[in-house]
Amino acid sequence: MGSSTPHHRNNQNKTKLIVIMGATGTGKSRLSIDLSTHFPHSQIINSDKMQLYNGLDITTNKIPLPERKGVQHYLLGEFDSIDADVEPSQFRSAAGSTIADIASRGNLPLLVGGSNTFIHALLVETFDPQVDVFAESSSVSRALRYDCCFLWVDVAWSVLSEYLCIRVDEMLDSGMLEELAQFYDPTKAGVMVGLRKAIGVPEFDAYFRKYQPWESPENGVVPNKDRDQSRREAYEEALREIKDNTCRLAKRQIGKILRLREGGWDFTRFDATVTFQALMKKKQSSAVAAPELEWREIWEREVVEPSVKIVKRFLEE
Ligand code: ATP
Structure with a gap:
């Protein structure tokens, strides 16, 4: 394949990166796979700090192998569950070189996961591990080292x-x-x-x-x-x-996403509330028939189709 295809870099020669954000449980992994079917050169980099570790696949909600539909995933269960934390700067360097490798082969990198401190550490032009950007007194930098297309999947709190x-x-x-x-x-x-x-x-x-x-x-x-x-x-x-x-984790994650948005990160928000209402109706009803189809159709219409449009436009810019 050789060097990267032109649409994977912008005119400042920055690598194009799709970033799927959202609280736990909002369907980020599902969206990443759905997008991969529309953009066949996609490869996924995990940014959930617990899913980085090898082990506890059910507890940490790693996307099961059959649901990955053959899409290559990186940094998913790649770290031994040693008795130490993976630090944000370690993630910045591991995910940074993974993105560079993916782009150098002409593929499209998709960053997917709920750890906003890791996402921030990876994306900012200059990262200072000493500063907690989510603290009251801090501010978020909008200078990023990639050309990012941010997709935020959100669900109304009462439903989520x-x-x-x-x-x-x-x-x-x-x-x-x-x-x-x-x-x-x-x-x-x-x-x-x-x-x-x-x-x-x-x-x-x-x-x-x-x-x-x-x-x-x-x-x-x-x-x-x-x-x-x-x-x-x-x-x-x-x-x-x-x-x-x-629920506390989801609330904190939403708070951090809002902080990043206030700091000038340009998110497109998709509201998956109606999808989740339909999904829960399906789970609660004993009827086997139509509702399964219903929530998938709503998801497709409200989240997948508009995000495909946005990514297409972003790649053509
Ligand atoms: P913080 O600074 O609070 O750690 P963060 O953005 O770096 O936030 P989060 O992904 O929000 O990281 O994770 C915060 C905490 O939530 C983790 O330390 C863990 O306790 C829990 N957590 C996050 N993801 C998962 C997961 N997939 N499975 C189980 N617990 C998780």
Whole structure:
């Protein structure tokens, strides 16, 4: 393939980058795959700080392999869940060289994930690790080292918060508790670094301390499933905390996106509220028929089609 195709650089010779932002649960990963089908040279770089680590795929909501539809993903589970944090400057350098590699092969880089401090660290022309740009007294620089097309997927708070709680229940149904039981290490309880910060780990550590996971000959380490009253209560307590902390995370993420926008980052906002209302209607109804189609159609119409238009225009500029 050789050198980059002209439409992947702007007239100041900056690399063009699509950035998909939004709070947790708003459909960023889905949009990235939907865009990839319209822009076949797309490759995705993850910017969710917990999904950088290898492990806890259900707990951290990594997009499952079949849903990636063959689109190449970078920085997704590439860091060992060592007992240390990946720092913003490390992310800046790893994601920076990944973007350069993708563009040098003539492909289109798509940055997708909810960690706004990492996105900021990566994109600004000059990054100072000592400054917290999201603190009250700071200001955000609008000088960026890439030519960015920012797509922000937003969902009205009343709908998103309800959806996030349903999603936690679904994650537990898909094996989150079993995954966390295998990850549990009594010697590390209370250690809050790296992947151990993922929502679900500290909340269920308290539960596992009381109700130790046990070694099953067939299934490895499994959670204690005794159904007594106090176990049930401890489980419900952990579940409540996970839901609260997920909603708090989403609120903080939205706050940071608004700060970046006030700082002059030029976002196009897509409102996926109606999609999520239709999706929840589908989940709550026992009818198997049409609604599945309905939410997908709304998503396509309200989010995918307009973002495809914007990206097309951006690439032609
Ligand atoms: P902060 O400065 O608050 O860490 P940030 O923008 O750098 O913010 P976020 O992506 O908002 O990073 O993550 C903040 C915290 O939210 C993480 O430390 C973790 O506890 C939790 N978190 C974020 N993403 C996930 C995830 N995919 N799964 C589980 N927990 C997550």
